[in-house]
Amino acid sequence: MTALxxxxxxxxxxxxxHRPHVTVxxxxxxxxxxxxxxxxxxNKVFTKWCLPGxxxxxxxxxxxxxxxxxxxxxxxxxxxxxxxxxxxxxxRNDNNTFDPEKFFELTGLRIGENxxxxxxxxxxxxxxxxxxxxxxxxxxxxSSECRWFSVDNLPELGFDHEEMVGEALTTMRIHLYHFPIxxxxxxxxxxxxxxxxxxxxxxxxxxxxxxxxxxxxxLGLIVxxxxxxxxxxxxxxxxxTFDEAVYESALxxxxxxx
Amino acid sequence: MTALxxxxxxxxxxxxxHRPHVTVxxxxxxxxxxxxxxxxxxNKVFTKWCLPGxxxxxxxxxxxxxxxxxxxxxxxxxxxxxxxxxxxxxxRNDNNTFDPEKFFELTGLRIGENxxxxxxxxxxxxxxxxxxxxxxxxxxxxSSECRWFSVDNLPELGFDHEEMVGEALTTMRIHLYHFPIxxxxxxxxxxxxxxxxxxxxxxxxxxxxxxxxxxxxxLGLIVxxxxxxxxxxxxxxxxxTFDEAVYESALxxxxxxx
DNA sequence: ATTTATTTACTAAAATTTAGTAAATATAAA
DNA sequence: TTTATATTTACTAAATTTTAGTAAATAAAT
Numbered sequence: 001m002t003a004l005x006x007x008x009x010x011x012x013x014x015x016x017x018h019r020p021h022v023t024v025x026x027x028x029x030x031x032x033x034x035x036x037x038x039x040x041x042x043n044k045v046f047t048k049w050c051l052p053g054x055x056x057x058x059x060x061x062x063x064x065x066x067x068x069x070x071x072x073x074x075x076x077x078x079x080x081x082x083x084x085x086x087x088x089x090x091x092r093n094d095n096n097t098f099d100p101e102k103f104f105e106l107t108g109l110r111i112g113e114n115x116x117x118x119x120x121x122x123x124x125x126x127x128x129x130x131x132x133x134x135x136x137x138x139x140x141x142x143s144s145e146c147r148w149f150s151v152d153n154l155p156e157l158g159f160d161h162e163e164m165v166g167e168a169l170t171t172m173r174i175h176l177y178h179f180p181i182x183x184x185x186x187x188x189x190x191x192x193x194x195x196x197x198x199x200x201x202x203x204x205x206x207x208x209x210x211x212x213x214x215x216x217x218x219l220g221l222i223v224x225x226x227x228x229x230x231x232x233x234x235x236x237x238x239x240x241t242f243d244e245a246v247y248e249s250a251l252x253x254x255x256x257x258x
Numbered sequence: 259m260t261a262l263x264x265x266x267x268x269x270x271x272x273x274x275x276h277r278p279h280v281t282v283x284x285x286x287x288x289x290x291x292x293x294x295x296x297x298x299x300x301n302k303v304f305t306k307w308c309l310p311g312x313x314x315x316x317x318x319x320x321x322x323x324x325x326x327x328x329x330x331x332x333x334x335x336x337x338x339x340x341x342x343x344x345x346x347x348x349x350r351n352d353n354n355t356f357d358p359e360k361f362f363e364l365t366g367l368r369i370g371e372n373x374x375x376x377x378x379x380x381x382x383x384x385x386x387x388x389x390x391x392x393x394x395x396x397x398x399x400x401s402s403e404c405r406w407f408s409v410d411n412l413p414e415l416g417f418d419h420e421e422m423v424g425e426a427l428t429t430m431r432i433h434l435y436h437f438p439i440x441x442x443x444x445x446x447x448x449x450x451x452x453x454x455x456x457x458x459x460x461x462x463x464x465x466x467x468x469x470x471x472x473x474x475x476x477l478g479l480i481v482x483x484x485x486x487x488x489x490x491x492x493x494x495x496x497x498x499t500f501d502e503a504v505y506e507s508a509l510x511x512x513x514x515x516x
Numbered sequence: 517a518t519t520t521a522t523t524t525a526c527t528a529a530a531a532t533t534t535a536g537t538a539a540a541t542a543t544a545a546a
Numbered sequence: 547t548t549t550a551t552a553t554t555t556a557c558t559a560a561a562t563t564t565t566a567g568t569a570a571a572t573a574a575a576t
Contacts, residue, residue: 019278019380022277056346056380086344088319120277124344
């Protein structure tokens with residue numbers, strides 16, 4: 001079956017396999033070298049950049065749908081996604097994001113008002129924190145471009161995705177103080193200065209150079225290694241690493257990071 | 259149009275006005291005299307007690323739907339409802355909650371597998387905190403019984419509503435420490451002992467008899483009045499009341515209650 | 517050997533939390 | 547009228563945590 005045939009099938013019969021009016025969208029935050037970024041996709045038939053997402057199948061849960069769609073739209077697998085809020089305002093789609101002429105031009109199809117794709121959608125928002133890696137959509141007919149944007153400098157977003165990003169960021173920053181993050185985002189071994197910078201970027205706040213790291217140490221979340229990094233004409237900082245057991249239990253039990 | 263006709267219309271044509279596969283459910287917690295309760299409904303065609311809820315219309319937002327359905331199912335209007343989580347496991351409805359024979363007996367209808375009502379639902383969970391008032395469903399054909407249950411002694415619940423109640427309670431108890439509650443639940447004027455008991459019941463924890471109230475006072479959230487209550491052969495406690503301005507700003511800005 | 521930039525340990529002060537005791541006082545009993 | 551009692555609530559001291567800043571350590575360049 002060609003990509004176009006697959007698409008026609010989905011547009012005409014998708015309601016047999018998917019839940020009409022139910023989508024998920026994912027705000028994937030990325031950290032690299034002191035910058036906080038967001039992964040966006042640009043579908044050929046959407047006029048604006050959007051969060052990656054799509055329709056939920058009948059036979060999958062929301063978490064599964066979020067993981068599947070993220071992989072399809074961005075090529076990134078095995079992301080840890082966390083639900084933050086569901087959006088269902090009846091006007092949320094009326095933002096001139098979908099371009100029906102472009103859609104017709106590319107597919108020869110029109111989406112009538114009786115199509116299962118028409119009408120008001122509810123979307124379940126998920127967020128994730130990821131290392132900044134190569135993102136690459138899986139090829140399909142309307143295959144989207146995707147890349148990272150600095151959260152301080154986002155393009156105009158489609159649908160109600162600007163509101164969604166705001167809510168995702170707020171939720172993520174609250175969770176930041178209750179659950180450990182950083183594994184897989186920081187290198188295996190890192191200096192105290194690096195983890196402090198990481199938390200500063202994620203939280204958007206300034207932290208104390210020694211008090212914040214020593215809080216992490218006193219919680220047992222990070223521990224010294226016996227390696228140092230050489231960084232030129234300065235005292236060589238020690239490498240630290242996450243304590244696996246404490247980290248895992250903090251993920252379950254939560255913690256308080258002021 | 260009779261109630262039965264209305265019901266038939268909904269079952270056959272409801273997809274024209276409602277979003278298939280999208281429902282909301284509301285966990286309404288109530289406080290009265292030191293007890294935490296939950297409002298449940300018992301629909302004639304459901305075998306178990308459930309959270310009040312139902313399908314979302316095309317022309318309404320999720321918040322509106324939650325408010326409308328709560329009013330329809332329980333008779334309670336103007337509740338402040340807060341979204342906590344959305345549930346979409348494909349097996350969440352397979353709990354023998356719906357009784358198709360009873361449904362046929364009452365309506366003469368069967369819901370075929372092609373009905374817009376069949377298939378997997380996603381439900382958006384809302385919670386609310388309410389004073390315990392008279393609850394009374396609006397009369398309709400499958401009109402449900404509804405009443406308060408102590409959260410320590412709930413009946414078996416339909417669908418995945420037991421999981422939902424657990425999540426609602428957890429979320430509510432986290433919010434308890436970040437947002438003020440109590441207005442409209444406590445009387446206009448209350449003693450320090452009463453508000454301490456209120457927070458103990460809501461949080462499920464024991465609080466210090468003087469430290470907890472003095473925290474509330476030092477935050478400015480509650481203030482002394484010059485009235486006392488007479489309670490027999492003991493020192494008469496002073497009445498306190500919420501400071502309107504501080505309460506409202508804390509609702510917006512949040513606060514930290516230990 | 518000295519200088520320099522940076523990491524990180526340490527300390528003192530401030531603030532908050534915790535636990536417990538004492539004071540206040542309305543009514544009942546003597 | 548005085549004393550006893552139960553309960554509310556103010557107060558205090560100790561413990562803990564947070565905050566801010568300084569000092570010590572040190573790798574490498576000069």
